[in-house]
Amino acid sequence: MCSMNMTSSSAISRMGKSAGFIKTIPVKASTQIYSKLFLGVMLSNLVGLFFIILMAAFGIINIFDSVLLFILICSLNLLDNNIGFYFDLRKPVLNWDNENYAVKNNLNTLWGLLLSFVVIAIIVVLCIIFIAVPFGGYIAYAISLVLSIIGNILFHLHYKKPAKVLFKTI
Numbered sequence: 001m002c003s004m005n006m007t008s009s010s011a012i013s014r015m016g017k018s019a020g021f022i023k024t025i026p027v028k029a030s031t032q033i034y035s036k037l038f039l040g041v042m043l044s045n046l047v048g049l050f051f052i053i054l055m056a057a058f059g060i061i062n063i064f065d066s067v068l069l070f071i072l073i074c075s076l077n078l079l080d081n082n083i084g085f086y087f088d089l090r091k092p093v094l095n096w097d098n099e100n101y102a103v104k105n106n107l108n109t110l111w112g113l114l115l116s117f118v119v120i121a122i123i124v125v126l127c128i129i130f131i132a133v134p135f136g137g138y139i140a141y142a143i144s145l146v147l148s149i150i151g152n153i154l155f156h157l158h159y160k161k162p163a164k165v166l167f168k169t170i
Helices: 013-023 029-057 063-090 099-104 107-130 136-159
Strands: none
Touching: 013 099, 029 063, 029 136, 063 107, 063 136, 107 136
8 A cells, every 4th residue: 555656657757758868868778767666666665664663563563574564565565666667658648737747647647556456455365365274364475475576577577678668658
């Protein structure tokens, strides 16, 4: 839930008409993409860390589970931000008069948000499936972590493509 910000899902669109500049600078496309993902991921991780500290302070979860949960949250935040960025990279909204239009009237942010809900639903289903199994929460955790890491690796491999391929819609 903490990764549902619109920072990464509108990163290219917020550049507007100057977005073509990223095709010409002598920096690898993957480096440019990771620099755009960084802010969204860090904001999401800070929100997640806040909630984990709050839950640990109230005794809802112990320290070990807090660390495990933070690792999962970091991986899921990266995945959700990758998903949002991918939609914006595929079809950026570059013609706007006001930056609010690039963020609020951009369907890319909606698609990223909806896929975030799908990721949450998958995790909830995993938890429901494994709730009756001893240590089922840890099994659901492991499956969620492995799936999110695989998703992040697939995005990483996609970002290794040349800038001409990645930024062709800009």
